[in-house]
Amino acid sequence: MSKSFSVADVASHKDAESGLYIIIDDGVYDVTGFIDEHPGGSKILKRVAGKDASKQFWKYHNEGVLKKYTDRLKIGSVEEKAKL
Template sequence: MSKTFTMEEVKQHTSQDSAWVVIKGDVYDVTQWLDEHPGGSKILLKNSGKDATDKFENYHPENVLKDIGSKYKIGTLADSSKL
C-alpha cells in the first residue's frame, strides 16, 4: 500500500540530505539521485519540496519516469486531484 503525504510534508524535504519532489501526484525521494542526475543536483534541489510536474515534463520524455520512477517513488500526494 502506498503512503500518502501532504504538501506540507513534502515542503520539509529540500536539502542535500533529503530531497522530495511531486510529479503527477506522486511523491519521489530523489536524494539518492542527486549525484546521478544528468542535469546536475542543483536543478533537483531547486525544485525539491515542490510540485515539479511542469518542469519535469518540459525536460524529460515520458519513459524517464517509467524507467527510474519506481526506484524513487515513496507515495502519493494527498488531494493531488486539486493540483
C-alpha cells in the same frame, strides 16, 4: 507501498539533511540518492526540492524517463489538496 504525503510533508524535505522530495503529477519521489546521478546536474533538483516539479519535469523528459525511475524513486503519492 503507496504512502500518502501532504504538500506540507513534501515541502519539509528540501535539503540533504531531511531528504529531497519532489512531486511529479500526483507522485512523491525521493531524489536524495539520485542527486549526483541526475544527468542535468544536482542544481535543478535542489531548486525544485520540496515542491511540485511537474512543469519542469515534463518540459525536459518524456513518460519513459518517469517509468524508468519510478520503482527506484517513488515513495508515495500526494494527498488530494483541500479545496478552499
